[in-house]
Amino acid sequence: MAKTILSVNAGSSSVKITFYELANPPSPIVDAQLSGITSPPQSLKYSKSSGDKKEKVSENLDTPPKAFKYLLDRCLSDAEISEVANVQDLAYICHRVVHGGDYTDAIEINDSTYHHLEEIEDLAPLHNFSALEIIRSCRKELPNVRNIAHFDSAFHRSLPEHVRTYPIDQEVAKKNKLRKYGFHGISYAFILRSVAEFLGKPKEDTNLIVMHIGSGASICAIKNGKSIDTSMGLTPLAGLPGATRSGDIDPSLVFHYTNDASGLSPASTKEMHISTAEEILNKKSGWKGLTGTTDFAQIAVENPPTANHKLAFDIVVDRISGFIGNYFVKLQGQLDAVVFAGGIGEKSSLLRQAVTRQCNCLGFDADSEKNSQGAKNDEPVTDISTSDKGPRTLICQTDEQFEMAYHTIEMNL
Ligand SMILES: Nc1ncnc2c1ncn2[C@@H]1O[C@H](COP(=O)(O)OP(=O)(O)O)[C@@H](O)[C@H]1O
Ligand SMILES: CC(=O)OP(=O)(O)O
Ligand SMILES: [Mg+2]
Numbered sequence: 001m002a003k004t005i006l007s008v009n010a011g012s013s014s015v016k017i018t019f020y021e022l023a024n025p026p027s028p029i030v031d032a033q034l035s036g037i038t039s040p041p042q043s044l045k046y047s048k049s050s051g052d053k054k055e056k057v058s059e060n061l062d063t064p065p066k067a068f069k070y071l072l073d074r075c076l077s078d079a080e081i082s083e084v085a086n087v088q089d090l091a092y093i094c095h096r097v098v099h100g101g102d103y104t105d106a107i108e109i110n111d112s113t114y115h116h117l118e119e120i121e122d123l124a125p126l127h128n129f130s131a132l133e134i135i136r137s138c139r140k141e142l143p144n145v146r147n148i149a150h151f152d153s154a155f156h157r158s159l160p161e162h163v164r165t166y167p168i169d170q171e172v173a174k175k176n177k178l179r180k181y182g183f184h185g186i187s188y189a190f191i192l193r194s195v196a197e198f199l200g201k202p203k204e205d206t207n208l209i210v211m212h213i214g215s216g217a218s219i220c221a222i223k224n225g226k227s228i229d230t231s232m233g234l235t236p237l238a239g240l241p242g243a244t245r246s247g248d249i250d251p252s253l254v255f256h257y258t259n260d261a262s263g264l265s266p267a268s269t270k271e272m273h274i275s276t277a278e279e280i281l282n283k284k285s286g287w288k289g290l291t292g293t294t295d296f297a298q299i300a301v302e303n304p305p306t307a308n309h310k311l312a313f314d315i316v317v318d319r320i321s322g323f324i325g326n327y328f329v330k331l332q333g334q335l336d337a338v339v340f341a342g343g344i345g346e347k348s349s350l351l352r353q354a355v356t357r358q359c360n361c362l363g364f365d366a367d368s369e370k371n372s373q374g375a376k377n378d379e380p381v382t383d384i385s386t387s388d389k390g391p392r393t394l395i396c397q398t399d400e401q402f403e404m405a406y407h408t409i410e411m412n413l
Contacts, residue, residue: 003091004029004084005408007401010064010096010130012236013038013215013243013294017071018401019084022091026405029083032071034061038215038244038283039294042067046074048081064130065137090145092413093138094404097131098183098236099124100151106407109135109147117149122273123177124235126282129272146413150404155185158226166234180238182230184212184342188220190403191341191396196225198381199336199392207336209327211320212398213351214342215243215294219320221327229330231323237282240319243294246285247319254281287312300348317351321358328362337392338364346375346397352384356393363390 003022009015016033020026029048036042040062044055061067075084083089095109101120107113114135121128131149138147156164164180166173173179191210196203203225211219217240220230231239231247241247254261254277265279274282288294290312304310328335338359340352349372356366370384375395385393 004089005092005094005405006090007094007404008068008096008134009400009404010068010134011215012127015064015067015071016401017068017075018405019075019081020402020405021083022409024409026402026409028402030075030078030081031401032074034067034071037062037064037067038288044071044074048078050080065133068134069137087142087145090142092146092148092405092408093142094148094150094401094408095131095135095138096152096186096400096404097135097149098127098152099181100149100153101177101181103151104154104157106148106150106154106404106411108413109139109149113149114139120177123181125272125274126278127236148404148408148411148413150186150407152183152185152187153181155188156180156182156220156227156230158228159230160228163229178234180230180233181235182218182220182227183232183236184216184218184220184230185227186400186403187212187341187398188222188227189407190398190400191339192222192225194380194396195337195339195394198383198394201336207331207334208339209324209331209335209337210339210341210396211345211355212342213240213316213320213340213345216245217242217247217316217320217342217344219323219327221330223331223334229327237278240323241286241316243296244283244286244288246281246289249281287316290315296344296348296351300344300350302350313351313354317354317358320355324355324359324362333362335362335364335391337394339394339396341396341398346395349374352393352395364393366393 005020005022007018014035018031019029031047033045034042042057042061044057046053061070135147188210192203196206206225208222216236218232221228237245239247258276261277263276265274265276267279268274287299291308299309299312352366352371365386366384367386375397376382380397382395383392
């Protein structure tokens, strides 16, 4: 029996798991995704070679660990895919861990690396806590399987010092590890490889502005295959607004919003401590704070249902365009392509249209017909540019689970 590899991607609004045959490149067997974790009802998308289907979920799976357990049981109990039924054949479980602190590459989890990850959990409690809980349960339930942690922050190891440093007292900054880390790096690594291949260029010669726009949204400037700036910071709160995250605001705002900004949020638990300010800016802001919905498909429509829906759309377009202008300058206009990715970047033609129109003066544009047709089904990269000249406008169907499986095999552990 061939060995298998499982990739687990616990995001802010979804958990996605994929089983692969352990081969180079890894070949997918089954993929199960649960979305709507922050806004019930949750829905399950289940895909294998015989086709895709959507399934209703009757249990309330409102945390990533609950969703992971449900998805795993769903795959393991599928009699049609005998390849994954036997957990003895599972060689690796790859885990997406958003914050990797100073780690610059993926690592195998053992007692010592696990404890180190627990120590840096406080840097991003809202993100790392769930991933660590999933890792803990895998180590306990499947003790013979090797667990590999892949970090969103690792891709940004190349950020220049003047970009990653905050202008604050450097003694405090060093002691408390306060700097820009950046996230969505597993996705950026997949996109860089796929786009460089599509353009027929070596990664080392490729310059891109890439948007990963999903429930969490960020943007990255890639120069000669390396991240030179990105919009998220110490935590995934900085930069662009997200489904429930404010993105950049004046930091003083929190003290005017609530008198109790530094108090413990009622959402804190014995194991996970978060302040009221963190809770408000991470969970109660973004387009949910503006409109009440976390679903961007209800906001990116021709006729928005309320003025606040239109405002939310305009804010997102404005903030994205601002970063594109900034990164265009940092790349000195030497740009091969502008890339849209992530749940929203890949699916919302309206968002792509509005952003490319706003940035039209930089020499790239989207063809309205190609843009409305969107990403081609089985192809990672689709070109939606208007002309053959200038930087390409691309959609990339990013795949963090694949990237983790691919990189695990590449690491040759
Ligand atoms: N057709 C669409 N138009 C606009 N937004 C969409 C569309 N389809 C899905 N989305 C949005 O994509 C987001 C989820 O993106 P995804 O990258 O999967 O999120 P995450 O990984 O952060 O959980 C949700 O906000 C959802 O509403
Ligand atoms: C880093 C981050 O925001 O991740 P996600 O978009 O998956 O929530
Ligand atoms: Mg995601």
